[in-house]
Amino acid sequence: MGILEKISEIEKEIARTQKNKATEYHLGLLKAKLAKYRAQLLEPSKSSAAKGEGFDVMKSGDARVALIGFPSVGKSTFLSLMTSTASEAASYEFTTLTCIPGVIEYKGANIQLLDLPGIIEGAAQGKGRGRQVIAVARTADVVIMMLDATKGEVQRALLEKELESVGIRLNKSKPNIYFKPKKGGGISFNSTVTLTQCSEKLVQLILHEYMVCRRVGIWALTMFTSEIFNAEVLFREDCSPDEFIDVIVGNRVYMPCLYVYNKIDQISMEEVDRLARRPHSVVISCGMKLNLDYLLEKLWEYLALTCIYTKKRGQRPDFTDAIILRKGASVEHVCHRIHRSLASQFKYALVWGTSTKYSPQRVGLTHMMEHEDVIQIVKK
Ligand SMILES: Nc1nc2c(ncn2[C@@H]2O[C@H](COP(=O)(O)OP(=O)(O)OP(=O)(O)O)[C@@H](O)[C@H]2O)c(=O)[nH]1
Numbered sequence: 432m433g434i435l436e437k438i439s440e441i442e443k444e445i446a447r448t449q450k451n452k453a454t455e456y457h458l459g460l461l462k463a464k465l466a467k468y469r470a471q472l473l474e475p476s477k478s479s480a481a482k483g484e485g486f487d488v489m490k491s492g493d494a495r496v497a498l499i500g501f502p503s504v505g506k507s508t509f510l511s512l513m514t515s516t517a518s519e520a521a522s523y524e525f526t527t528l529t530c531i532p533g534v535i536e537y538k539g540a541n542i543q544l545l546d547l548p549g550i551i552e553g554a555a556q557g558k559g560r561g562r563q564v565i566a567v568a569r570t571a572d573v574v575i576m577m578l579d580a581t582k583g584e585v586q587r588a589l590l591e592k593e594l595e596s597v598g599i600r601l602n603k604s605k606p607n608i609y610f611k612p613k614k615g616g617g618i619s620f621n622s623t624v625t626l627t628q629c630s631e632k633l634v635q636l637i638l639h640e641y642m643v644c645r646r647v648g649i650w651a652l653t654m655f656t657s658e659i660f661n662a663e664v665l666f667r668e669d670c671s672p673d674e675f676i677d678v679i680v681g682n683r684v685y686m687p688c689l690y691v692y693n694k695i696d697q698i699s700m701e702e703v704d705r706l707a708r709r710p711h712s713v714v715i716s717c718g719m720k721l722n723l724d725y726l727l728e729k730l731w732e733y734l735a736l737t738c739i740y741t742k743k744r745g746q747r748p749d750f751t752d753a754i755i756l757r758k759g760a761s762v763e764h765v766c767h768r769i770h771r772s773l774a775s776q777f778k779y780a781l782v783w784g785t786s787t788k789y790s791p792q793r794v795g796l797t798h799m800m801e802h803e804d805v806i807q808i809v810k811k
Pocket residue numbers: 500501502503504505506507508509519520521522523524525526527528547548549550693694695696697715716717718719
């Protein structure tokens with residue numbers, strides 16, 4: 432049996448199995464198996480078809496946004512509207528066949544927007560160009576899932592399932608579980624909260640099924656079901672078995688996603704109103720240029736970039752020209768942005784803002800910056 436058949440067998444069995452106390456362990460086992468086969472499926476394939484010609488676009492700018500959606504929902508129309516790049520749009524499906532980058536300029540930031548081919552059900556298993564598209568999606572800071580407002584709900588569920596099956600977690604944060612494989616000592620299991628979905632026994636069962644021996648690169652997972660597994664597990668949150676599996680598989684990406692319903696010119700006001708109220712959703716019409724400003728505002732919020740203002744000694748901060756960085760940037764990152772050699776001449780910096788206890792505070796290169804901090808750098 433090929434991996435695909437095995438996966439589909441397990442999926443069928445999961446669907447068949449009623450979820451209750453008596454089947455909890457059986458289900459946990461099945462899910463661990465499923466995760467294992469999917470990981471195998473995603474191992475970089477040697478065939479050239481999976482390499483993805485025309486998909487390796489250089490990362491540029493301050494952030495990357497990928498457009499994911501079914502064919503003909505308006506992805507290329509959107510790229511051509513928001514950037515100075517023209518991407519061919521047409522009424523037939525699969526107009527776009529490669530990855531086409533454009534740049535959105537917003538609040539002083541350059542946001543790379545990637546137009547991609549439409550994906551369909553089964554994309555994760557290699558249908559169409561699904562695998563390449565999903566591989567690009569994994570590299571993005573935010574995914575825009577573009578949906579046709581006239582048929583959005585079904586498409587949304589299908590796409591979520593595709594992305595889910597390759598380890599992309601949308602609008603979810605990383606489960607708060609400490610997990611550390613050990614050389615010996617068996618499994619030590621602890622939790623700081625009451626667990627309602629997982630138990631020590633279930634965790635052991637899952638671990639025995641899905642064993643991580645050593646992790647070289649992201650997909651190098653090996654399984655030895657007969658050996659005793661050694662690990663330290665600490666639940667700091669009431670997580671589900673699926674979330675626990677995500678932690679042991681370890682290569683999940685947790686990504687903000689905006690669901691963008693396009694073509695609202697084709698539906699009733701009541702329907703527009705209903706879609707607009709769904710979580711993480713924005714309604715637009717590329718055709719009639721409706722609500723695009725609001726979409727940009729939302730996108731900016733989801734990107735959560737850090738803007739830093741610089742200040743020269745004895746002068747006011749320059750609020751017209753921010754340095755834009757990803758979350759988690761340090762003073763050293765700021766230095767590199769200003770000048771390549773600045774970090775080596777760095778003596779100390781003064782920082783005003785939420786990242787410091789008092790303002791200004793004298794800090795070193797490793798100090799972590801926060802959004803809208805002001806910095807003055809003093810050289811040696
Ligand atoms: N009515 C309406 N039509 C739209 C809107 N936006 C795009 N379209 C039309 O939808 C069709 C498909 O647009 P594309 O931009 O090619 O869609 P795509 O998602 O890039 O399609 P593929 O590249 O084939 O996956 C075109 O005929 C567009 O003119 C909109 O807001 N309203």
